[in-house]
Amino acid sequence: MWHRLIRFADQVLEFKQAKAHCDIPCGIYDPTPAQIDALTVVRMMDLMHELDTAADKSKLSYHNSMSRYIAVKEEHAESLKNEIRVIWGDFMKGQKLEDYPQTHELVHKIMLLGSAVRQTADRSKGLELIDAVNEFAEIFWATKDVPTKKAPAPYAPGLEMVYPDL
Numbered sequence: 001m002w003h004r005l006i007r008f009a010d011q012v013l014e015f016k017q018a019k020a021h022c023d024i025p026c027g028i029y030d031p032t033p034a035q036i037d038a039l040t041v042v043r044m045m046d047l048m049h050e051l052d053t054a055a056d057k058s059k060l061s062y063h064n065s066m067s068r069y070i071a072v073k074e075e076h077a078e079s080l081k082n083e084i085r086v087i088w089g090d091f092m093k094g095q096k097l098e099d100y101p102q103t104h105e106l107v108h109k110i111m112l113l114g115s116a117v118r119q120t121a122d123r124s125k126g127l128e129l130i131d132a133v134n135e136f137a138e139i140f141w142a143t144k145d146v147p148t149k150k151a152p153a154p155y156a157p158g159l160e161m162v163y164p165d166l
Contacts, residue, residue, distance in 0.1 A: 084133070
């Protein structure tokens with residue numbers, strides 16, 4: 001009922017329509033959450049492998065821990081894919097894509113690797129994912145003329161990450 005009333009009022013009063021060019025205000029995109037997601041995927045894989053070699057698989061605690069590690073790995077792989085899709089779709093436009101034409105192929109690679117790490121516990125795929133997300137981060141920061149540096153993450157698994165050098 002309210003919808004019909006508002007639609008009628010719009011037809012009579014001709015409300016001005018608000019328009020936006022993206023989901024969120026420009027300038028607050030950041031690849032860091034995707035990088036943390038990638039690290040989390042590898043960390044969960046490491047914990048899964050440790051548990052698989054050390055635990056009594058007949059115990060309930062094994063199944064509880066393993067299912068939690070898998071769930072977290074899945075969640076972060078999907079979150080990573082979403083973070084990259086949003087930056088690629090909303091931020092990487094026009095001149096940015098002309099300057100970095102490899103971005104489309106790189107994003108596609110990240111999507112495929114994000115799916116691969118969900119399907120398996122293959123650490124090498126997780127490491128490939130981290131490398132691809134780091135490459136994406138380098139491109140992202142370059143589009144903002146922000147220099148980057150590489151340094152080990154300050155938490156497990158302690159892999160090298162790309163950071164803005166501020």
